[in-house]
Amino acid sequence: MTVVSAKHALEAAVEAARWAPSVHNTQPWTFVVSEQEIGLRADTDRKLRESDVSGRELLISCGAALFTMRTAMRCEGFEPVVRTLPDPDRPSLLATLRPGTEAQADETIKALGGEIERRRTHRAGFADVAVPDGVVERLVLAAMEECARLTPVRSPDAIRVIAGLTQAAQGVQAQDRRFSLEMIRWARPPDSSRTDGVPAQGYPREAARTDPHFPQREYAWQHGWGSEADQRGATAVGVVALLTTRGDTRQDWIDAGQALQHVLLEASAYGLSAAFHTQALEMEPLREFLRIQLCSGEYPQMIMRLGVTFDDKDSIRRPLSEIIE
Template identity: 80%
Template sequence: MPDSVEVGVMAVLSAKHAIGAAVEAARWAPSVHNTQPWTFSISGEEISLRADPDRKLRVSDASGRELLISCGAALYTLRTAMRCEGFEPVVRILPDPDRPSLLATLRPGTEAYPDESIKLLAGEIERRRTHRAGFADMPVPDNLIERLSRAATGEGATLTPVRSPEAVRVIALLTQAAQGVQAQDRRFSLEMIRWGRPPGSRRKDGVPARGYPRRPVHTDPDFPQRDYSWRHDWGSQADQRTATSVGVVALLTTPGDSRQEWIDAGQALQHVLLHASAYGASAAFHTQALEMGPLREFLRHELCSDEYPQMIMRLGITFDDKESVRRPLSEIVE
């Protein structure tokens, strides 16, 4: 039998492996425009997650809300990967008020054998994709929506499917209005264009040409997507015959609107996305109306029971095999 020293060495090596696996997984988290606005540092057996201010959207996300939601998704990915490696993570969120860019620290705690649900979620980390068009005309099972809502609740947020056709139409109209206003604002347009990648681009961030449709795919009611191609003949050719369904519109909300709750919303979002992906569902995001204060407040009071809307999404079925890109570890690990 191995002696106590050997057992201790094996435990340290196992923890280091879990740390490396967690950081590798976290780079696959979703982020607004695939900006990947995070960095990680490792000290001993502790991972620090920091916001990268150079990747903040200074026009559409002046408060940093979407940046912190993105980083919250990375934090949930760290937690899931570490659990899959056999450790219960010990997490501290916003541990130092004097260092606002330090969003969380995480280290391996007690050993814990991962159950099947954790393995299921971890298996979707690299497979999950954001959808940017209509969905196939196939229903998302109600019991899956219920499980997704429970997943969000477990992370401190609320996922509410919008069942009223009138409410869906209102959200679509608000999205259209915000998109129309932003399209007329040169600052918004230039900021978004920065993250749309042309065919053949070697950049490992932003939205690659195969990740967005060449022509707008209209749904009924219409939920416009970002125009990443911007007057260019870029993007993938969507199948107009089978990919025009709205899917299930859902609102992700939190009771308050603090930095902590933005991070919670990101963790809830990634939990929902990984669970949905495991059962064949994808999500399309619509943040246009949430980037305009008056429209976000209208949503909050009229459709969110005074909770703060953090994400508008559509959930549905798609058979697209999209490309996704991520920066190498050498660029994100300090």
């Protein structure tokens, strides 16, 4: 292993991590890069203090960045050596990663790496195109590899329950001014030069309703922002899936983030996009109801819908100068 190639692998990993998904595109991470390893740190200034009191969503976002770095490093020809939560005295240090032995990336890893910058979050209904069962099974296996469980919800009654809980949570949050102000802090106005948050073209001004209805975040709250993209026909719910973990510790949240990004990159390679619904998971009584009634006692970390969309949106990310310490 040459010093030059290892250094390039570290640089490629940090560059790739910028494109990981995060709640409201807060990008709540920073990186400390040396000649030998990368330290992934939680940027707690970007924590959602109203909707994410425990920091669960922040750590899921950072876990997604960690899996992205692992994938990029493998694409550069190195097996990553990872330590999560390596120092109890530094709780913001979530993981360290360094190049290990040289290893040729296989076609699966290369395919995942090719989707890192192409993957996009969807915020509307899907086209009425069936998702093959074989693809869903691949996504289930992807989550399993990262110590999490992805469960496709097949029962129409269960799907209606999840949609109803999402509607209920959205309705309660909409009445909470602090919740609303926190969310719109991360909604970018049209033509904004910000490099974080959700851009106005990133969600429809009026999304077509799915049946059952899965409401989207009201990023346009009292502003009328949003894209004018034609949503006619994009009313399919898609495949509803629950991402769960056996425990609910900081390690489990990081694992959930790694599993989430593995699933998303795999889905993107098959032409699928994902829409996220975390409203009910941000209200502990509703999250507990889901855990007991629909998740077999496991802890729900993400509710998502997977499907086909023909949208082609741009994405924004902070420059490296802002995220490297």
